[in-house]
Amino acid sequence: MFKGLGGLGDMTKMLSAAKEMQSKMAQLQEEMDNMTVTGEAGAGMVKATANAKGKVKALDIAPSIFSAQDKEVVEDLILAAISNAQDKAQAKAAEEMQKMAAEMGLPADMKLPF
DSSP states (O other): OOGGGTTHHHHHHHHHHHHHHHHHHHHHHHHHHHOEEEEEETTTTEEEEEETTSOEEEEEEOGGGOOGGGHHHHHHHHHHHHHHHHHHHHHHHHHHHHHHHHHTTOOTTOOSOO
């Protein structure tokens, strides 16, 4: 009478796993707000700190590079430091997503969030 219902247990299992993944993704997104990376340019004279989502949170500039004639150089260094921090943030986010995928038994090359 209930022969065709054997797959419902698997479906329930899948839905449960999907809810767990959704919960873990939300938690990871929250944690990435607090993870920080620092990008540097000009041998550390300009540093940009960003969270793992890539939002720049702080900028540190060595006072020795301030002079009117070096304005363009300083601007370039600031952009390079921010770019470096954003690249590191992307790498950190990908690393954390891979860890979560591995914990859930998903394939290592699976891209999250879908």
